[in-house]
Amino acid sequence: MANIREVAKKAGVSVATVSRVLNHPQSVSPITTERVLSVIKELQFTPNGLARSLALSRTNTIALLVPNILNPLYPQIAKGVEDVTHQKGYNILLCNTEYSEARENQYIDMLLEKRVDGFILTASQLPPSEFKKIKEAKVPLVLIDRDENPPENIVYTDYLLGGQLATQHLIEIGYKRIAHITGPLHLRENKDKCIGYIKALEENQLSTHENLIINGDNEVEGGYIAAKKLLSLHNPPDAIFAANDLMAIGAIDAIKTEGLKIPNDIAIVGFDDIRMASLVEPKLTTVSQPVYKMGLIAARILFDSIENEDDINYQQKIYIQPKLMVRKSCGHENRLREIFN
Amino acid sequence: MANIREVAKKAGVSVATVSRVLNHPQSVSPITTERVLSVIKELQFTPNGLARSLALSRTNTIALLVPNILNPLYPQIAKGVEDVTHQKGYNILLCNTEYSEARENQYIDMLLEKRVDGFILTASQLPPSEFKKIKEAKVPLVLIDRDENPPENIVYTDYLLGGQLATQHLIEIGYKRIAHITGPLHLRENKDKCIGYIKALEENQLSTHENLIINGDNEVEGGYIAAKKLLSLHNPPDAIFAANDLMAIGAIDAIKTEGLKIPNDIAIVGFDDIRMASLVEPKLTTVSQPVYKMGLIAARILFDSIENEDDINYQQKIYIQPKLMVRKSCGHENRLREIFN
DNA sequence: CTGAAAGCGCTTACAG
DNA sequence: CTGAAAGCGCTTACAG
Secondary structure (H helix, E strand, O other): OOOHHHHHHHHOOOHHHHHHHHHOHHHOOHHHHHHHHHHHHHHOOOOOHHHHHHHHOOOOEEEEEEOOOOOOHHHHHHHHHHHHHHHOOOEEEEEEOOOOHHHHHHHHHHHHHOOOOEEEEEOOOOOHHHHHHHHHOOOOEEEEOOOOOOOOEEEEEOHHHHHHHHHHHHHHHOOOOEEEEEOOOOOHHHHHHHHHHHHHHHHOOOOOOHHHEEEOOOOHHHHHHHHHHHHOOOOOOOEEEEOOHHHHHHHHHHHHHOOOOOOOOOEEEEEEOOHHHHOOOOOOEEEEOOHHHHHHHHHHHHHHHHHOHHHHHOOOEEEEOOEEEOOOOOOHHHHHHHHHO | OOOHHHHHHHHOOOHHHHHHHHHOHHHOOHHHHHHHHHHHHHHOOOOOHHHHHHHHOOOOEEEEEEOOOOOOHHHHHHHHHHHHHHHOOOEEEEEEOOOOHHHHHHHHHHHHHOOOOEEEEEOOOOOHHHHHHHHHOOOOEEEEOOOOOOOOEEEEEOHHHHHHHHHHHHHHHOOOOEEEEEOOOOOHHHHHHHHHHHHHHHHOOOOOOHHHEEEOOOOHHHHHHHHHHHHOOOOOOOEEEEOOHHHHHHHHHHHHHOOOOOOOOOEEEEEEOOHHHHOOOOOOEEEEOOHHHHHHHHHHHHHHHHHOHHHHHOOOEEEEOOEEEOOOOOOHHHHHHHHHO
16 A cells, blocks of 8 residues: 555655645645645555554544443444544444453553543443543543542433432322332442432332342343242232333333233333333333433543543533433323322 | 653663563563563553554454444444454444445545454445455455445345245235335345345235335334325235334334234234344244344454455355244234134 | 654564 | 664654
């Protein structure tokens, strides 16, 4: 492949001039520019971005780490990030951490070597000490749904509020024995949802029952298994709040296979509002977070940091308000009817 | 950030030795190695991958272009690619082309400048002439579901067979007026599905009706709209074959809002077997392609090419056999009962 | 408006 | 086992 030297030679100019034609065309005479451009075309010269990045200390590439691209949440975030990134002329290095701290760490090292201009970490598992590597390399960083509250740029959904909203809604409809299927509890977002759930119960003088709180894995299968367990209780719940939609959908499946009706026999509320939520039967009442927008926002914050290196110590913290999407699975219609009768 | 020169100085060796410790440790004396390693740790030296790549002409990065990461097919492909890629110590640059030839082109130029070691293009829209850019740069390339049959490495599902399988199945159950909602017809895969559909009808002496073939957009919404149109026909179909599951799910939604029962009033078969397919009500009969595996295979072929540069002219072509997943939405159970009664 | 030259930070063939 | 030096392919401050 042709390099800048060959272009310069063939055009009868210095490599400096070729470089200027590419980067600061206004500083080169039109005649020269034209000549160089035609040689570039003739030789099909594609400038070497590695050399360029090495000289400029800028790669126009950012890293996006997600725990599991198969969870429909993350493609939405990725899309949000990409829409900003593309418009800025950047590329995204995408990594799946599989919720593994080791893999996340390993990827961060690779990415640091590749000199990415910034990081967006979602649901990061890393101990704060590990962020130091990134900070010391002076690479801007944005955390989405980090399980703590470190001194970094963050975009965080108020999951505690979300858990409250879901539970409060079920309480208002009239349910008394509300179960909760949690996500993996080492992630703060899941702890927060659970705390919100308990808080709502307590605020309404409802007692919490330990056997009504079951751990799930954030997957359809986990929701299925958890719901089966709940249904086999001596005193089964009359409603379930699942910490994500995937589990809620698994729970719906389990409930149906037991021959029970939703919401008549048991109500269910999810979390995330993935597209599937409004397509299952009955349509799932769930807590919605603007995931695509969170990707957008995270990317914008990241570029803020990239473009203002001086502000390295200025952090932006965005807290997202989740919203309840009332559909069919919570049975609010039936209950209203009961009340009116 | 420390560079290799500072490490060398502090360790009292040459930069060559530091480089060797990093890349060929067996060629350096244990004592020296240890000393260098400790300085590396002390200085928190992170080797500059750009410089390394520039010297080696290898970036350990491949590009993956998808038309729309929000379509659940593509995260599965991405996962397959990533699993191989991670194990090889490579990273993925992910790009969303939005089915736009311009955007795809633009990304390919950026990626070529960044000197990626290989490309995986899914559902590429590019005219063959554009592949030349990649070929001339001698960058290995694998196409997944490319809309033609170019002289490249390809992984292609036999969509024509898939279309036949779906339609044949409906015919065998006993349906006579089978409609087809197509995907965008400028993509070969959608043409192929449609041809398969027609072929199955013809092979069974069923006539095709132009108004039973409706264009869709591969999205839930498009399926919804298309189904509405079909239902409003003077002589509506008794079964629908949708070119993808998203549209099939949209169609199910439309059919339900019309107060019709699936499959009793009208049957439906989709394509792709996305996870949602087995979670909607009724569970969707669909044609399955092993998408994750296709990602794996594509990545393996790519690494074959990357690791055997000499074989640049040797192309692998993998044709994937789709499989029919019979569930509830096609009504095969009801029909069987009819036959037995 | 243009060129010569230093610099970005690595790797490795060659010589010892 | 180790070092000096050339090379990878750019950019830009400096001088003209």
